[in-house]
Amino acid sequence: xxxxxGIQVSFIIPACNAVGTLLRAIKSILNITExxxxxxxxxxxxxxxxxxxxxxxxxxxxxxxxxxxNRVETKGASAARNLGIENAxxxxxxxxxxxxxxxxxxxxxxxxxxxxxxxxxxxxxxHWLYKDGQISVKTHALDRSQLIENEQINKYLLDYCYVPxxxxxxVHCWGKLYSRNKILTNRIFFEDKLTQLEDVNFNLKYLKNxxxxxxxxxxxxxxxxxxxxxxxxxxxxxxxxxxxNIYIALKPVKDFIMMIVSREDGKRAISQLLTSIGRIWIIRxxxxxxxxxxxxxxxxxxxxxxxxxxxxxxxxxCRYQDSKLLDFFCRYTNAGFVVFLLFLKSxxxx
Numbered sequence: 001x002x003x004x005x006g007i008q009v010s011f012i013i014p015a016c017n018a019v020g021t022l023l024r025a026i027k028s029i030l031n032i033t034e035x036x037x038x039x040x041x042x043x044x045x046x047x048x049x050x051x052x053x054x055x056x057x058x059x060x061x062x063x064x065x066x067x068x069x070n071r072v073e074t075k076g077a078s079a080a081r082n083l084g085i086e087n088a089x090x091x092x093x094x095x096x097x098x099x100x101x102x103x104x105x106x107x108x109x110x111x112x113x114x115x116x117x118x119x120x121x122x123x124x125x126x127h128w129l130y131k132d133g134q135i136s137v138k139t140h141a142l143d144r145s146q147l148i149e150n151e152q153i154n155k156y157l158l159d160y161c162y163v164p165x166x167x168x169x170x171v172h173c174w175g176k177l178y179s180r181n182k183i184l185t186n187r188i189f190f191e192d193k194l195t196q197l198e199d200v201n202f203n204l205k206y207l208k209n210x211x212x213x214x215x216x217x218x219x220x221x222x223x224x225x226x227x228x229x230x231x232x233x234x235x236x237x238x239x240x241x242x243x244x245n246i247y248i249a250l251k252p253v254k255d256f257i258m259m260i261v262s263r264e265d266g267k268r269a270i271s272q273l274l275t276s277i278g279r280i281w282i283i284r285x286x287x288x289x290x291x292x293x294x295x296x297x298x299x300x301x302x303x304x305x306x307x308x309x310x311x312x313x314x315x316x317x318c319r320y321q322d323s324k325l326l327d328f329f330c331r332y333t334n335a336g337f338v339v340f341l342l343f344l345k346s347x348x349x350x
Contacts, residue, residue, distance in 0.1 A: 004091070005089040005090070006036055007036045007037060007038050007089050007090040007091065008035040008036050008037060008090055008091055008111060009035065009037045009038075009090045009091070009092045009093070009094050009107075009111065009177070010037070010038050010040060010084070010088035010089060010092070010093050010094070010180065011029050011037060011038070011039045011040065011094050011095075011096055012040050012042065012081055012084030012085070012088065012093060012094070012095050012096070013025055013026070013039065013040065013041050013042065013084075013095075013096045013097070013098055014042045014044055014080035014081055014084070014097070014098065015041055015042065015043050015044065015046065015050050015054075015080075015098040016043075016044045016045065016046055016050075016077075016080075016098075017046050017047060017048045017050060018046075018050050018098035018099065019048050019049060019050050020099075021098055021099040021100075021224075022041070022050060022053065022054065022098045023053065023057060024101050025096055025097075025098055025099070025100060025101045025102075026039060026041075026054070026057070026066065027101075028101035028102045028103070028104065029096070029102060029104065030063075031104040032104040032107070033104075034108040034111070035108065035111055036065075037065065037090065038065045038066075038067060038088070038089060038090060039063075039065060039066045039067065040067050040068075040069065040084045040087060040088060041054050041066070041067070041069070042069050042070075042080035042081070042083050042084050043068065043069070043070045044075070044077070044079070044080040045075075051068060051070060054066070054068050055068060067087070069083055069084070069087060075192050076192065076195055077097075077190075077198070078190035078191060078192040078193075078195075079190070081095060081173070081190050082189045082190050082192060085180075085183060085184075088180055090180060091179070091180060091181075092123075092177040092178065092179065092180065093177070093178045093179075093180050093183065094107075094174075094176070094177055095173045095174050095176070096174060096221075097174055097223075099224055100174065100221065100222055100223055100224050101224070102221055102222065103128075103219070103220050103221075103222065106125070106218050106219060106220035107125075107220040109218060109220075110123055110177065110216050110218070110220060111177070113214060113216065114177060114214070120148075120210065120211075120212035120213050120214040121178075121179040121182050121210050121212075122176065122177070122179070122206065122207070122210050122212075122213045122214070123176065123213075123214045123215075123216065124140070124169055124170075124175065124176045124177075124213060124214070124215050124216070125175055125176075125215070125216040125217075125218060125219055125220050125221065126138060126139045126140065126142075126175075126218065126219040127174075127175045127219045127220075127221040127223050128219050128221070128222045128223065129223050129225065130222055130223065130225065130226065131225045131226060132226065133226075135222075137219055138168070138219075138223075139217055140167065140168050140169040140215070141159070141166050141167050141168075141169075142169070142215055142217065143217070144217055145214075145215060145216045145217050145218070146215055147212055147215075148212065148213045148214075148215055149211065150211055150212075153207065153213060156169060156170075157170070157253070157256060157257060157260075158257070158260075158261070158269055160253075160273070161253070161257065161269035161270060161272055161273040162269065162272050162273075162276070163276070164273055164276050164277060165276070165280060169215065170200065170203040170204065170207060171199060171200055171203075172199050172223075173190075173199040173202055173203065174221055174223070175219075175221035175223070178206060182206070182209055182210070183206070186206075186209050188202065188205050188206050188209070189202075190202050191248065191249070193245075194245055194248060195245075196245060196246075196249065197245075197246060197249035197250065197277075198249060200249060200252075200253065201249045201250070201251070201252055204252035204253050204255075204256055205252045207256065208252070208255075208256065246274060246277060250270070250273065250274070253270070253273070254266070254270050257269050257270060
């Protein structure tokens with residue numbers, strides 16, 4: 001049984017060479033006044049003075065609740081978050097990326113909701129997206145604060161399979177409050193072999209142990225895409241065996257979906273999800289102006305392996321703002337052709 005430390009939230013921040021943004025993230029958390037918290041900085045094999053920067057800041061401001069852990073191995077954010085989980089003492093765990101920050105007053109509102117004994121064991125909020133000098137609110141395709149229960153969770157996950165970049169409630173690990181007791185009791189940790197989609201993998205493993213999710217449309221998290229041009233989310237699909245790792249990452253999604261729909265519908269939903277992710281990754285590669293056409297094709301082949309487009313078993317479902325031409329090809333050709341068309345479209349912008 002876990003001992004109650006009195007700490008409400010443990011903020012876990014993986015940091016790898018983050019001197020440019022880390023103090024901003026820490027200072028935003030230090031503005032919290034309504035509950036007890038701790039901040040765990042996991043320095044993940046930094047080659048700069050990130051650890052020294054935090055140590056000096058902690059000493060100068062006498063911050064006993066700011067704690068620093070160092071990793072010698074280079075294992076990425078997943079392993080760093082796992083180390084944070086193992087050392088956390090709070091009732092809730094909140095992951096924060098080193099290049100992002102929070103609005104504490106809105107988080108305090110969410111914590112107040114979580115004190116309700118009938119509340120869920122996973123709380124998710126809308127977030128701000130800061131990109132190209134502009135900020136917008138992302139609501140995960142939900143229009144109001146609400147308690148989402150079993151059947152609604154199932155429907156939302158099916159929607160995610162078909163439109164994963166719109167139904168994003170369970171895509172990221174930041175902007176959420178997880179029960180530390182739930183994590184430790186069920187031994188739910190990040191898969192440290194993954195560098196992409198590890199958040200989805202973690203969230204779905206966690207979701208199997210939760211019956212209700214509370215969603216707040218009041219954002220407390222600021223996701224800053226401009227602070228780190230080396231962000232893994234920007235480089236999705238570039239690592240070796242990228243598509244092979246998708247299968248590992250999405251296995252909890254597949255297991256979940258197969259429990260709630262027929263085998264045929266489940267295969268269709270997962271195939272659609274794979275197609276959609278592959279489509280976005282290929283577009284990201286093709287938009288990289290530093291790559292030639294041949295380099296782009298090589299990168300795409302690295303994603304798909306030696307059998308290009310074999311993974312796409314169904315047509316890509318045309319949704320939302322896709323063009324009439326794309327809709328035609330989605331209806332009358334196979335998914336491999338559609339993905340290649342999207343590659344050409346983003347390369348030459350026609």
